[in-house]
Amino acid sequence: xxxxxxxxxxxxxxxxxxxxxxxxxxxxxxxxxxxxxxxxxxxxxxxxxxxxxxxxxxxxxxxxxxxxxxxxxxxxxxxxxxxxxxxxxxxxxxxxxxxxxxxxxxxxxxxxxxxxxxxxxxxxxxxxxxxxxxxxxxxxxxxxxxxxxxxxxxxxxxxxxxxxxxxxxxxxxxxxxxxxxxxxxxxxxxxxxxxxxxxxxxxxxxxxxxxxxxxxxxxxxxxxxxxxx
Amino acid sequence: xxxxxxxxxxxxxxxxxxxxxxxxxxxxxxxxxxxxxxxxxxxxxxxxxxxxxxxxxxxxxxxxxxxxxxxxxxxxxxxxxxxxxxxxxxxxxxxxxxxxxxxxxxxxxxxxxxxxxxxxxxxxxxxxxxxxxxxxxxxxxxxxxxxxxxxxxxxxxxxxxxxxxxxxxxxxxxxxxxxxxxxxxxxxxxxxxxxxxxxxxxxxxxxxxxxxxxxxxxxxxxxxxxxxxxxxxxxxxxxxxxxxxxxxxxxxxxxxxxxxxxxxxxxxxxxxxxxxxxxxxxxxxxxxxxxxxxxxxxxxxxxxxxxxxxxxxxxxxxxxxxxxxxxxxxxxxxxxxxxxxxxxxxxxxxxxxxxxxxxxxxxxxxxxxxxxxxxxxxxxxxxxxxxxxxxxxxxxxxxxxxxxxxxxxxxxxxxxxxxxxxxxxxxxxxxxxxxxxxxxxxxxxxxxxxxxxxxxxxxxxxxxxxxxxxxxxx
Ligand SMILES: Nc1ncnc2c1ncn2[C@@H]1O[C@H](COP(=O)(O)OP(=O)(O)O)[C@@H](O)[C@H]1O
Ligand SMILES: [Mg+2]
Numbered sequence: 001x002x003x004x005x006x007x008x009x010x011x012x013x014x015x016x017x018x019x020x021x022x023x024x025x026x027x028x029x030x031x032x033x034x035x036x037x038x039x040x041x042x043x044x045x046x047x048x049x050x051x052x053x054x055x056x057x058x059x060x061x062x063x064x065x066x067x068x069x070x071x072x073x074x075x076x077x078x079x080x081x082x083x084x085x086x087x088x089x090x091x092x093x094x095x096x097x098x099x100x101x102x103x104x105x106x107x108x109x110x111x112x113x114x115x116x117x118x119x120x121x122x123x124x125x126x127x128x129x130x131x132x133x134x135x136x137x138x139x140x141x142x143x144x145x146x147x148x149x150x151x152x153x154x155x156x157x158x159x160x161x162x163x164x165x166x167x168x169x170x171x172x173x174x175x176x177x178x179x180x181x182x183x184x185x186x187x188x189x190x191x192x193x194x195x196x197x198x199x200x201x202x203x204x205x206x207x208x209x210x211x212x213x214x215x216x217x218x219x220x221x222x223x224x225x226x227x228x229x
Numbered sequence: 230x231x232x233x234x235x236x237x238x239x240x241x242x243x244x245x246x247x248x249x250x251x252x253x254x255x256x257x258x259x260x261x262x263x264x265x266x267x268x269x270x271x272x273x274x275x276x277x278x279x280x281x282x283x284x285x286x287x288x289x290x291x292x293x294x295x296x297x298x299x300x301x302x303x304x305x306x307x308x309x310x311x312x313x314x315x316x317x318x319x320x321x322x323x324x325x326x327x328x329x330x331x332x333x334x335x336x337x338x339x340x341x342x343x344x345x346x347x348x349x350x351x352x353x354x355x356x357x358x359x360x361x362x363x364x365x366x367x368x369x370x371x372x373x374x375x376x377x378x379x380x381x382x383x384x385x386x387x388x389x390x391x392x393x394x395x396x397x398x399x400x401x402x403x404x405x406x407x408x409x410x411x412x413x414x415x416x417x418x419x420x421x422x423x424x425x426x427x428x429x430x431x432x433x434x435x436x437x438x439x440x441x442x443x444x445x446x447x448x449x450x451x452x453x454x455x456x457x458x459x460x461x462x463x464x465x466x467x468x469x470x471x472x473x474x475x476x477x478x479x480x481x482x483x484x485x486x487x488x489x490x491x492x493x494x495x496x497x498x499x500x501x502x503x504x505x506x507x508x509x510x511x512x513x514x515x516x517x518x519x520x521x522x523x524x525x526x527x528x529x530x531x532x533x534x535x536x537x538x539x540x541x542x543x544x545x546x547x548x549x550x551x552x553x554x555x556x557x558x559x560x561x562x563x564x565x566x567x568x569x570x571x572x573x574x575x576x577x578x579x580x581x582x583x584x585x586x587x588x589x590x591x592x593x594x595x596x597x598x599x600x601x602x603x604x605x606x607x608x609x610x611x612x613x614x615x616x617x618x619x620x621x622x623x624x625x626x627x628x629x630x631x632x633x634x635x636x637x638x639x640x641x642x643x644x645x646x647x648x649x650x651x652x653x654x655x656x657x658x659x660x661x662x663x664x665x666x667x668x669x670x671x672x673x674x675x676x677x678x679x680x681x682x683x684x685x686x687x688x689x690x691x692x693x694x695x696x697x698x699x700x701x702x703x
Contacts, residue, residue, distance in 0.1 A: 051700075054599065056599055056696045056697045076604075080601060080602070081601070083599070083601050089599045094592045094593060094700075095596060097593065097597070098593075099237035099238055099241060100234060100237070107230075108600070108602075109601055112230070112601065112606065156600065
């Protein structure tokens with residue numbers, strides 16, 4: 001089943017001096033259950049592309065359909081709501097609310113969606129266990145390592161059972177051991193629960209784990225390979 | 230959840246939040262306390278006017294207030310007094326004679342108003358007899374006709390009060406705990422006498438340092454003052470036939486109230502004595518004073534008496550002392566304005582802090598929008614944070630004010646160094662701050678409104694953030 005479709009997507013930033021063509025005509029399809037990496041050097045348009053897919057940014061041209069919904073037809077408030085229900089986000093840093101514990105961070109979205117407490121608690125603990133942090137539920141972000149924080153962020157991204165998770169360079173600030181743990185967890189969730197992951201990276205070790213690798217250069221897709229694993 | 234997060238967010242930067250909260254607390258306290266002092270002073274002044282000076286309603290001859298003429302008197306006073314006394318809501322009634330004249334001692338003289346009163350009746354209306362200074366007499370207890378009840382300031386002006394440092398005074402001051410060097414300094418002028426306050430103060434200034442003087446000068450002055458009991462003085466005035474006349478009187482008591490104007494002019498003597506000197510006919514008076522069970526009925530009682538006595542002039546205390554009435558009526562608006570000013574200043578502090586908060590948390594706010602927190606909720610979170618800041622400070626300020634006003638309203642606050650200035654305006658320098666429950670309520674509501682208003686702008690700023698841009702900020 002197709003979860004995501006991009007048609008001739010462009011993004012032009014008008015800065016005071018020059019026009020920056022950050023994304024330059026991208027056509028892509030994603031099926032449910034994919035584990036895809038978007039790779040490319042810094043400035044190639046990875047973040048811009050992920051932001052547009054997630055509805056944080058709007059394309060200057062072209063169409064993005066998530067679950068057959070054209071994001072450009074939604075009002076901005078509806079986009080936020082749509083995002084909350086359908087898309088999980090993990091960023092490179094600043095993922096967590098520093099004043100809340102790991103558990104409260106994961107719960108946050110479920111709270112906004114007014115889940116009943118019992119269901120919320122169950123799901124939160126299930127997710128924290130899935131990312132190997134069942135024991136650290138009551139730790140504040142400042143008491144967790146960078147890798148642990150990213151795992152909490154993954155758990156939170158999955159909280160509202162989204163169709164897919166977008167992760168923008170989730171391992172950029174992690175050491176290689178934490179990187180490996182995080183990717184193993186993501187892979188396991190992908191395999192066991194059929195969650196679609198689309199993540200950007202410029203780390204070769206991360207690329208190795210992906211089953212599909214899309215390479216961007218100057219805002220254009222220069223290669224798109226699927227490997228069997 | 231949002232409320233809880235907002236509350237926790239406040240404590241991310243403890244120092245900054247505490248500084249904001251403390252400034253709100255101090256600002257509110259300063260405002261409320263200042264209002265309490267002003268309000269207490271005004272209330273006391275109004276009470277003073279009602280209890281010692283004016284009573285509630287007065288009746289005079291139509292022309293008396295404009296010409297102050299001895300001949301503009303009310304006739305048939307006894308039946309008027311009797312009639313009004315029997316009216317519902319009336320506490321007591323008395324009549325007075327009024328004339329303008331001079332008070333003279335051997336060396337000094339002063340212009341005064343001479344009031345002929347029926348002392349035992351006056352006591353039922355006013356409490357001026359309770360302001361009698363210790364040891365100066367006994368009001369009109371004694372049946373002597375020539376007694377007069379005069380003010381402290383007039384007694385000083387007429388040199389009836391003098392100053393002497395005796396061994397007795399020194400040992401009293403010593404046991405009052407004055408420092409040794411002050412005692413030894415004043416021992417230097419033991420035995421000297423002073424006719425008036427001015428020369429005594431001049432001497433004191435030469436003996437004491439200014440610090441010692443401001444600390445103990447008043448106490449020394451009070452201990453050193455002496456008066457001859459039943460000191461003689463004369464009152465002169467013109468009688469009904471425009472002949473210069475007068476009589477010898479003796480001080481039967483000195484009263485001390487916070488109104489120096491009143492103190493230096495109002496001399497009270499017996500109605501019977503004044504009547505016989507001036508040859509005023511019986512059953513007449515210049516002025517009828519009425520005190521009511523409830524001062525709030527003054528307006529309606531005035532109307533009623535106007536209908537009953539259309540030929541006389543009836544006025545209530547607000548009409549007699551319009552400045553006083555206006556002051557107590559405008560006070561509320563003044564306090565409101567004053568508090569609004571303080572709250573506006575505090576609002577700027579809160580807005581400023583919250584703008585800093587939004588700026589610092591741009592990236593986090595972007596992240597929150599990205600994970601699905603909608604604008605309404607972001608707005609609410611920032612708003613709740615600012616409202617918390619102002620409410621915590623505001624409530625603390627209100628509690629502190631309430632406690633301090635509770636304490637000072639029974640002990641009072643002495644503004645000794647400003648005593649003369651205060652009393653010149655008729656205000657006591659010993660003020661008992663007071664605040665109405667309604668004012669507390671209004672201020673609390675104002676604080677909440679301020680908190681909400683000052684949170685809107687920062688919260689709007691947070692709304693305007695573009696999540697993609699916010700996430701890119703470093
Ligand atoms: N808000 C913006 N305004 C102007 N230029 C931008 C903006 N955001 C990104 N860019 C530019 O777009 C290009 C792509 O950036 P980005 O998507 O962040 O690439 P990557 O994530 O691959 O490093 C870069 O040249 C970047 O400078
Ligand atoms: Mg990037």
